[in-house]
Amino acid sequence: MSGIDIQKLNVWFGKGEDRVDAVIDATLKVASGESFGLVGESGSGKSTILRAMMGLVPDYSGHMVVADESLTKKRAASFYKKVQMVFQDPYASLHPRHSVDQVLSETLYLHGYKDIDQRVPKLLSDVGLGGAFRFRYPHQLSGGQRQRVAIARALAPEPKILLLDEPTSALDVSVQAEILNLLVDLREEHQLTYLMVSHDLAVVSHMCEQIAVMQHGKVVEILSVEDMRKMQPRHEYSKHLLTSSLGYSRQSADL
């Protein structure tokens, strides 16, 4: 089993008067092999949940069981072999002076692989990049190609769970289609579990079976993609998000 079970997660930043509660009592369950989406506006805490899982936030409370491992404050190295994250901006998440080969080799080395030279081309071909890209630097790649490298890096330790933080929001729509197709294929090939954050409801509905809507740090509703496609959310806020995502209309904007 390599699912995600989060119970009553609270994340806050700062203390005293400056305390900001970023995530409040979030509870969600993702079965192994499932693809789960988190949607909401900026500041609703969706990315913070991913960061809490990866151990990237200082203060949190609550229970998280990820890939059969009950998480404590410290993550073992073996945890990152099972869970990996892809960040939003491929321009910012790759070292500008490291070639693709260095990026991937270093990751493989840190995860203790010995056959690095064989694995790098395999990783590249997994994400649809030819061998010619191996010795390029990030500035020689387009946005979509960079995101492919970032995905290859996340796949390096052969994880079971991928956390995707707005993986296509910095890309053009045609490139977005390529990356989404790639993610769908990879999930099938490697039996991955996805937890994906996006502000774009159409993207989430394309990728995920279950969707949690977040507002002000709280999960206000968890609904299936079928209900979302039928435009039948129960919560008022989800309805509002759905209608605004369909484009501009004079009536809805006046609300």
Place this chain on the structure above:
Amino acid sequence: MPNDSNNLIDVEDLWVKFPTRTGMFDAVRGVSFSLGKERLGIVGESGSGKSMTGRALLRLIRKPGIVTAKRMSLHGEDLMAKSERQMRKVRGQQISMVMQDPKFSLNPVMTIGEQIMEAYSLHAKGSKKAAKEKALEMLRAVSIRDPERVFRAYPHEMSGGMGQRVMIAMMLAPDPEILIADEPTSALDVSVQGQVLSIMDKLVEERGMGLILISHDLNLVSSFCDRVLIMYAGRIVETCRADQLQQAQHPYTRGLLNSLPRLDQPKRRLDVLQREASWRDASSVVDAS
């Protein structure tokens, strides 16, 4: 090419070029269009030249960039022939521009009020008191609930949506005839996006302004604008009525539309755009609508 006097802007054969080490790079290649009192959308991917077209209208392309056009006129007055001093009169007063990210377009060390007053008094004579009145009125016009407080606030105290509304307020203070909005809502959340758009919509309607909305978001443009130009590699590949964008003919437009995931039409794989060299080479479509 329509050339009636109702047109606010007429552009014919506009080119924007940048000299590079490997030769001349054409960012905009022979674009022709006109703008009336309407909402015109320009869509395209990054690098298609849509922002450059908007900037060229205000002659905001910096050297070594080169702008040439057979004609680029505002009310029949040639913009290309104006001196830099004359252009400064046009900018803000006649044509205003709202940029993408309020974080980078507002002065961080001036209060919101000072900035709007500055924009206003550059173009209108009048007392400081009148300028303040105008600034507060503009803030109210963009649905800011507490204009007095926002007037005294600094940009970092604003949220993204507020900042963008402040930008719009500032741009509208000198009462321009034309507003160029370059991705005005892409840094904003969907619900705030709706509010900002409805403010612009109302202002266009009430003041009879012309609006050019530059965006990469096809859904937004087709639901908001009256008419759309679709740009690819520096040229206009297709123009159509915004509500007919879904029936667009050009393979590039079709490709873009099909590559979008849709809530109402699930499919397992998204279509990937196959680019053809001929799209790049053909000459620009003349805006005939």
